Amino acid sequence: MIMNGPVSGMRADPVITSRTNKKVAELVRLRLPRHRARAGAFLIEGYRELSRAQSRVDLLDLYYCRALWSGRHEAALLARARAGGTRLVELAEEPFRRISHRDRPDGLIGVGRIFPAPLNGLPAQHGSLLLVVQGIEKPGNLGAMLRTACAAGVDGVIICDPATDPYGPGVVRASLGHLFTVPLAITDSGSALRWLQQRGITIFAGIPDAPDASWDADLTGAAAIAIGSEQRGLSSRWAEVAHPVRIPMSAGPAGGPDSLNAAVAAGVLLFEAARQRSGIAAPGSG
Amino acid sequence: MIMNGPVSGMRADPVITSRTNKKVAELVRLRLPRHRARAGAFLIEGYRELSRAQSRVDLLDLYYCRALWSGRHEAALLARARAGGTRLVELAEEPFRRISHRDRPDGLIGVGRIFPAPLNGLPAQHGSLLLVVQGIEKPGNLGAMLRTACAAGVDGVIICDPATDPYGPGVVRASLGHLFTVPLAITDSGSALRWLQQRGITIFAGIPDAPDASWDADLTGAAAIAIGSEQRGLSSRWAEVAHPVRIPMSAGPAGGPDSLNAAVAAGVLLFEAARQRSGIAAPGSG
Numbered sequence: 001m002i003m004n005g006p007v008s009g010m011r012a013d014p015v016i017t018s019r020t021n022k023k024v025a026e027l028v029r030l031r032l033p034r035h036r037a038r039a040g041a042f043l044i045e046g047y048r049e050l051s052r053a054q055s056r057v058d059l060l061d062l063y064y065c066r067a068l069w070s071g072r073h074e075a076a077l078l079a080r081a082r083a084g085g086t087r088l089v090e091l092a093e094e095p096f097r098r099i100s101h102r103d104r105p106d107g108l109i110g111v112g113r114i115f116p117a118p119l120n121g122l123p124a125q126h127g128s129l130l131l132v133v134q135g136i137e138k139p140g141n142l143g144a145m146l147r148t149a150c151a152a153g154v155d156g157v158i159i160c161d162p163a164t165d166p167y168g169p170g171v172v173r174a175s176l177g178h179l180f181t182v183p184l185a186i187t188d189s190g191s192a193l194r195w196l197q198q199r200g201i202t203i204f205a206g207i208p209d210a211p212d213a214s215w216d217a218d219l220t221g222a223a224a225i226a227i228g229s230e231q232r233g234l235s236s237r238w239a240e241v242a243h244p245v246r247i248p249m250s251a252g253p254a255g256g257p258d259s260l261n262a263a264v265a266a267g268v269l270l271f272e273a274a275r276q277r278s279g280i281a282a283p284g285s286g
Numbered sequence: 287m288i289m290n291g292p293v294s295g296m297r298a299d300p301v302i303t304s305r306t307n308k309k310v311a312e313l314v315r316l317r318l319p320r321h322r323a324r325a326g327a328f329l330i331e332g333y334r335e336l337s338r339a340q341s342r343v344d345l346l347d348l349y350y351c352r353a354l355w356s357g358r359h360e361a362a363l364l365a366r367a368r369a370g371g372t373r374l375v376e377l378a379e380e381p382f383r384r385i386s387h388r389d390r391p392d393g394l395i396g397v398g399r400i401f402p403a404p405l406n407g408l409p410a411q412h413g414s415l416l417l418v419v420q421g422i423e424k425p426g427n428l429g430a431m432l433r434t435a436c437a438a439g440v441d442g443v444i445i446c447d448p449a450t451d452p453y454g455p456g457v458v459r460a461s462l463g464h465l466f467t468v469p470l471a472i473t474d475s476g477s478a479l480r481w482l483q484q485r486g487i488t489i490f491a492g493i494p495d496a497p498d499a500s501w502d503a504d505l506t507g508a509a510a511i512a513i514g515s516e517q518r519g520l521s522s523r524w525a526e527v528a529h530p531v532r533i534p535m536s537a538g539p540a541g542g543p544d545s546l547n548a549a550v551a552a553g554v555l556l557f558e559a560a561r562q563r564s565g566i567a568a569p570g571s572g
Contacts, residue, residue, distance in 0.1 A: 140426060144547045144549075144550060147544070147545075147546070147547060147550075148546060148547065148550050150536065150544050151533075151535040151536060151544035151545065151546050152535070152536065153535070153536030174547075176545075178544070213564070215561045215564070247437075247557065248560060248564065249437040249438070249439070250436065250437060250438065250439030258433070258436050258437035258464070259433075259437065259462075260433070260434060260437050260553065261430045261433060261434065261460075261549060261553075263430075263547065263549070263550055264430060264433075264434050264549055264550055264552075264553035265553075266550075267546065267547075267550035267551075267553050267554050268553050268554060268557045271533065271534075271554045271558075272557075272561075274534060275501045275534075275558075278499070278501070278534065
């Protein structure tokens with residue numbers, strides 16, 4: 001049941017106290033990809049994530065539970081959301097925890113409109129550094145790659161053929177909200193390849209037996225670092241056109257090369273590109 | 287109920303067909319840290335993980351479910367285990383899936399004896415490269431760090447003050463079994479600091495506002511790369527004695543520096559050390 005609650009800021013927000021409330025059940029369903037697709041909306045949980053979302057995402061609703069707030073800026077975030085036309089609803093702790101994806105919720109969950117992420121929204125100027133991720137299966141990896149790409153200062157991320165929904169709560173969470181700050185395209189491999197090739201952007205792919213070590217490849221020009229799926233790596237159409245680079249790995253106990261988690265591989269290659277682009281001569285190399 | 291089943295290899299193994307079997311319930315309980323501590327044993331699931339475990343771990347039992355096998359080498363692994371004194375038990379699919387930690391189990395789960403991991407088992411020769419992880423909370427991160435450390439060719443990993451049990455199924459899984467291949471110590475921060483300092487090993491810590499970029503620091507000598515917990519970073523006793531290095535990150539949307547997932551940070555710093563140690567002059571730096 002929804003009733004008028006205590007005044008928050010300038011006027012009273014509706015309050016939900018029951019965990020079996022119909023709206024609560026609807027929000028829980030947004031954890032599932034098919035319900036997100038049907039509603040055209042997705043969940044954004046957490047202060048940091050919502051703050052980062054405010055620049056790009058049309059925030060439809062914002063659910064809050066004061067008992068779970070841990071910082072000092074929640075009221076200001078609510079005020080900004082309200083000013084932007086977001087509907088605010090107060091939740092009691094029990095229904096809030098039912099919706100939350102977290103062990104330690106911080107009392108803020110928004111519903112954002114799924115936003116378009118076309119290739120032509122990406123920058124492609126001279127010297128761009130892009131991350132391409134293809135067929136990623138695990139939300140935690142996809143989110144960590146978005147976070148890593150932002151920290152490495154990429155100009156954009158292209159998500160191709162995702163095997164996990166980029167708007168899922170695990171991706172939002174692991175990205176710490178960088179799903180909303182990095183220039184982003186979500187597309188298929190064919191379109192991404194055409195777009196990159198038309199713009200003369202060199203595609204680099206981490207391949208275990210490539211002759212060039214990553215630090216021997218010149219990553220200072222317009223470059224797209226391509227990382228494939230956890231199980232299968234990059235699909236053949238990427239491997240065929242990419243310039244192969246090898247992250248030099250120690251031999252495994254069985255003699256073959258070891259491998260890296262997809263997000264770690266992205267980090268190693270992107271920060272190698274950042275190092276080369278910093279123009280600083282490195283000790284140990286001279 | 288346990289009964290004699292079809293012949294596997296040279297003699298019949300006992301077979302469990304019921305998911306409510308007492309032994310199955312006991313194995314399921316091994317997912318919990320307190321039951322592992324009480325039993326002095328832990329679960330090792332998967333062909334790759336078990337293969338890597340065979341060099342270091344005393345494998346007490348091996349449970350298998352032929353219907354779930356996907357490769358061609360399972361029988362050989364069983365034969366090696368049997369020859370080493372491991373007790374083999376065949377499981378029907380239903381009880382096997384109850385024990386499994388995976389979405390796509392491959393029909394092999396072992397029970398290993400928890401092994402000692404003392405500091406004095408680590409190498410500390412001239413030029414050693416070590417990874418220190420302190421207070422890590424997430425099994426997936428701890429496992430990914432072990433996998434990354436192996437790929438980067440470290441001489442050892444020191445796990446300090448773990449906030450997640452290193453013998454948990456999530457760590458075994460994310461490490462792909464490298465929990466069993468890398469020289470490993472599990473200890474507290476005080477002991478680890480003394481051990482490192484007594485051996486003159488320089489401790490490097492990733493600190494966001496450190497003056498030296500990671501590629502400006504000399505990581506070619508005896509070095510321990512220290513990574514702190516996901517929530518709180520390194521504890522102050524580490525930060526006080528460590529040589530701070532900065533992974534040069536792009537400014538976040540709010541102006542402050544972004545941050546990296548703990549496993550990604552470990553990968554970036556370890557492979558920077560590997561680059562410097564490779565003695566290869568890098569393009570982009572000259």
